Amino acid sequence: MTKKPSYVLEAENITINFGGLTAVNDVSLQVPFESIISIIGPNGAGKTTFFNCISGFYACDNGTVFFQERPINGIPTDEIANLGISRTYQNIRLFTNMSVIENVLIGQQPRLRSTCIDTLFQTFRNRREEKQSIQKACNLLDFVGLGAYADDVANNLPYGAQRRLEIARALGNNPHLLLLDEPCAGMNPHETSAMIELINTLRSQLKITIVLIEHDMKVVMNISDSILVLDHGEKIAQGTPDEIQSNQKVIEAYLGSGTENLVEKYSRRKADKGNLD
Numbered sequence: 061m062t063k064k065p066s067y068v069l070e071a072e073n074i075t076i077n078f079g080g081l082t083a084v085n086d087v088s089l090q091v092p093f094e095s096i097i098s099i100i101g102p103n104g105a106g107k108t109t110f111f112n113c114i115s116g117f118y119a120c121d122n123g124t125v126f127f128q129e130r131p132i133n134g135i136p137t138d139e140i141a142n143l144g145i146s147r148t149y150q151n152i153r154l155f156t157n158m159s160v161i162e163n164v165l166i167g168q169q170p171r172l173r174s175t176c177i178d179t180l181f182q183t184f185r186n187r188r189e190e191k192q193s194i195q196k197a198c199n200l201l202d203f204v205g206l207g208a209y210a211d212d213v214a215n216n217l218p219y220g221a222q223r224r225l226e227i228a229r230a231l232g233n234n235p236h237l238l239l240l241d242e243p244c245a246g247m248n249p250h251e252t253s254a255m256i257e258l259i260n261t262l263r264s265q266l267k268i269t270i271v272l273i274e275h276d277m278k279v280v281m282n283i284s285d286s287i288l289v290l291d292h293g294e295k296i297a298q299g300t301p302d303e304i305q306s307n308q309k310v311i312e313a314y315l316g317s318g319t320e321n322l323v324e325k326y327s328r329r330k331a332d333k334g335n336l337d
């Protein structure tokens with residue numbers, strides 16, 4: 061019997077430079093199976109760049125990324141997706157003029173086996189795959205609570221629903237690991253609560269491991285098993301929500317020196333300035 065690896069993902073000593081700027085410097089992260097890990101840090105800290113290294117969008121200058129113990133540096137992004145890593149983006153990337161279900165069907169495209177010939181001649185394999193894909197897309201839409209909107213134009217969905225649609229599309233690949241870049245950005249409190257619930261359900265029902273970048277500290281503290289904190293491309297802390305909230309280095313990196321609780325400070329600054337970013 062083969063031993064299950066300890067971590068779904070291990071990023072070891074990741075460094076990436078853009079010209080003279082070191083955007084991520086020697087950052088390591090171990091992600092246990094079925095965990096929810098958040099990456100936080102001030103603007104420009106290197107969070108998205110680190111994500112891009114993990115998912116193969118950027119080739120890092122140093123370090124190794126292991127997915128289920130297999131090194132994945134240099135593997136094309138579509139192959140990484142086929143191995144079981146899916147992601148969403150900071151800015152919503154939907155095909156806005158296509159229907160909701162079409163957006164989900166596109167996410168399954170890389171896994172289909174039908175050839176051009178199958179499609180051209182509408183072979184049995186082609187028809188069976190199409191049927192299975194549509195059924196799967198319907199199930200995914202039901203899962204994210206959008207089953208009733210399958211035939212609507214994606215652009216007509218409310219903002220929070222568009223973010224959930226992106227997740228449904230990312231699930232089309234049957235991922236083991238889902239990378240979510242600011243899943244709650246721009247959401248109202250109701251949409252944020254629904255997203256928190258969905259992320260927890262992805263883990264509990266589908267057994268998917270989640271790594272997310274998020275600026276909303278209430279979300280981060282509510283949802284995470286562990287939090288990685290970046291500042292100026294460096295890892296300055298990692299720990300549980302309780303550990304991170306009281307970590308002086310983290311509080312200073314975000315908001316300057318002081319003793320106030322991180323969530324309280326964040327909420328106060330957000331109220332004062334509209335948005336901390």
Ligand SMILES: Nc1ncnc2c1ncn2[C@@H]1O[C@H](COP(=O)(O)OP(=O)(O)OP(=O)(O)O)[C@@H](O)[C@H]1O
Pocket residue numbers: 078081083101102103104105106107108109110
């Ligand atoms: N393709 C690129 N070319 C040059 N510089 C880049 C590139 N991508 C990111 N950077 C720089 O790397 C640094 C880290 O950027 P990154 O987007 O990873 O930060 P972030 O923590 O995700 O910020 P935010 O919270 O604002 O999204 C920034 O100084 C950014 O300008």
